[in-house]
Amino acid sequence: AQKVTQAQTEISVVEKEDVTLDCVYETRDTTYYLFWYKQPPSGELVFLIRRNSFDEQNEISGRYSWNFQKSTSSFNFTITASQVVDSAVYFCALYSGANNLFFGTGTRLTVIP
């Protein structure tokens, strides 16, 4: 069975602080993909990253970085020097044998100016 756990329901940080959003997943498939999406107040999902199960290399994109560790089934997302525009709900998602995306419950990030 597939499962995505985002234990942090809400996080508040002060602008310029770093923040890490946790994601733990479960799947029996050996081939799978992990995603992070941002959902601002407008509601539209913004794709941030996709990672396949065979690529554990961490990735950095500007202020964003992702740490994928198969040993702990985690795919954590760090925002460095947070900004008010980062305030949104962030979803971690899993795609595997079920042939559709399975979303975590999301983490609401509030960046306080």
Add this chain to the structure above:
Amino acid sequence: GAVVSQHPSWVICKSGTSVKIECRSLDFQATTMFWYRQFPKQSLMLMATSNEGSKATYEQGVEKDKFLINHASLTLSTLTVTSAHPEDSSFYICSARDIAGVGYNEQFFGPGTRLTVL
């Protein structure tokens, strides 16, 4: 990147009426489209998978007679909420899968439709 549109972006209707939501892939063909529902402060829950030219596959607990899905072409899927009631008020999001490529086929999301039933 690939673009998926939804129309309308928001709709308010009276209880008992039916509402149709369109999902279009604007610059690619999609054999498969997905419909999600998102209640306030909750996650996206898959309602159904829509395949072009065939009947949609509904997730457990989703009433197929209430949420009619039609995927008549490779660029258009529609979701009709029949006899809508206040509890159907939600944010409905569609996504479309590009048929090109091998391996994982990217899934692109529409901007969502906010339905409010009075």
